[in-house]
Amino acid sequence: MPGSRRRACPDRPGRFADPTxxxxxxxxxxxxxxxxxxxxxxxxxxxxxxxxxxxxxxxxxxxxxxxxxxxxxxxxxxxxxxxxxxxxxxxxxxxxxxxxxxxxxxxxxxxxxxxxxxxxxxxxxxxxxxxxxxxxxxxxxxxxxxxxxxxxxxxxxxxxxxxxxxxxxxxxxxxxxxxxxxxxxxxxNFQSHAASTALGRVVARLLMASTGRSRLTYEIAERGNGVTSLTVTHELEGAPQTLAQVAGEVEGAGGGWAEILSDLKSLLETGSPLYA
Ligand SMILES: C[S@@+](CC[C@H](N)C(=O)[O-])C[C@H]1O[C@@H](n2cnc3c(N)ncnc32)[C@H](O)[C@@H]1O
CATH class of the missing domain: 3.40.50.150 (Vaccinia Virus protein VP39)
Incomplete structure (x- = not known):
């Protein structure tokens, strides 16, 4: 998304407008x-x-x-x-x-x-x-x-x-x-070295760490007659936050592997991904 962030709020009424x-x-x-x-x-x-x-x-x-x-x-x-x-x-x-x-x-x-x-x-x-x-x-x-x-x-x-x-x-x-x-x-403009900024980074790192690690395994096997099976196993026991997201329990998140696999299937079948 190069530059998209700069471009996100143009033309709003008030002091900020960017017709370019x-x-x-x-x-x-x-x-x-x-x-x-x-x-x-x-x-x-x-x-x-x-x-x-x-x-x-x-x-x-x-x-x-x-x-x-x-x-x-x-x-x-x-x-x-x-x-x-x-x-x-x-x-x-x-x-x-x-x-x-x-x-x-x-x-x-x-x-x-x-x-x-x-x-x-x-x-x-x-x-x-x-x-x-x-x-x-x-x-x-x-x-x-x-x-x-x-x-x-x-x-x-x-x-x-x-x-x-x-x-x-x-x-x-x-x-x-x-x-x-x-x-x-x-x-x-530049980033300050304020204590609040450093604290924010630490909190963000802790939040990331609290989501734990998950393990992803792909198994690809030939089943004969031109059929290949793909089995994706995502072990999430140690990653409660990711588990909740993949399960669709986090508002606005979810879809997870079901969506990724639909995307892959569409690509293989039609040559175009579901999501560009
Ligand atoms: C995040 S963008 C900011 C662009 C713009 N000033 C703004 O505020 O929207 C960073 C810009 O710095 C430029 N830049 C980064 N490193 C550079 C370098 N070593 N020499 C020249 N430009 C550089 C990038 O090409 C990019 O255009």
């Missing part, structure tokens, strides 16, 4: 977003995981996006560089950026994918600057694409720091310092 959102998604990625926007959880377990993932991430991203948009508006500058832009739609959707030189920095493959997705968006596209923070010289590559180190720049670094090593973060900040004229600003 659905265009930037491929048709198969729009489905989970549409479920979340409609507020209607899907029935199957697998779809429900997609739904909950997109919903939870969207809760975080809408306020984050509003805060960063506000920060950009609060101190207008002639250059905006979006670092690790992903499916950021600001270049197209923010009228305040008319006349601003907008640069999007990202890994080359991600950027190529973004160009294809954005082909149908109206408005002025950003200047695409392919850079891998761990490998390439950011300042020099930006300069080669028209960035001016003598003009103030607003840098946006949203949702990227957690994906980088400490050394990559330090090297990138050092690069920014070499091409940030006075008046430049860096808008960045």
């Amino acid at each position: 959102a659905l265009t930037l998604l491929r048709p198969d990625e729009r489905e989970a977003v549409q479920w979340v926007r409609d507020g209607v959880p899907p029935r199957t377990w697998r779809q429900r995981i997609d739904y909950e993932t997109v919903r939870a991430a969207a809760e975080l991203m809408a306020p984050r996006t509003i805060a960063i948009d506000d920060a950009i508006r609060a101190h207008p500058s002639r250059q905006l560089v979006i670092l690790g832009a992903g499916l950021d739609g600001r270049a197209w959707r923010m009228p305040e950026l008319a006349g601003v030189a907008v640069f999007e920095v990202d890994q080359p493959a991600t950027q190529q994918d973004k160009r294809e997705r954005a082909a149908g968006l109206p408005g002025t596209p950003p200047r695409f600057v392919p850079v891998d923070f761990g490998r390439d010289r950011l300042a020099a590559t930006l300069a080669a694409h028209g960035h001016r180190a003598d003009l103030a720049t607003t840098w946006v670094w949203e949702g990227v720091v957690p994906y980088l090593t400490r050394a990559e973060v330090a090297a990138t900040v050092a690069e920014l310092a070499t091409c940030s004229a006075p008046g430049s600003r860096l808008v960045v």
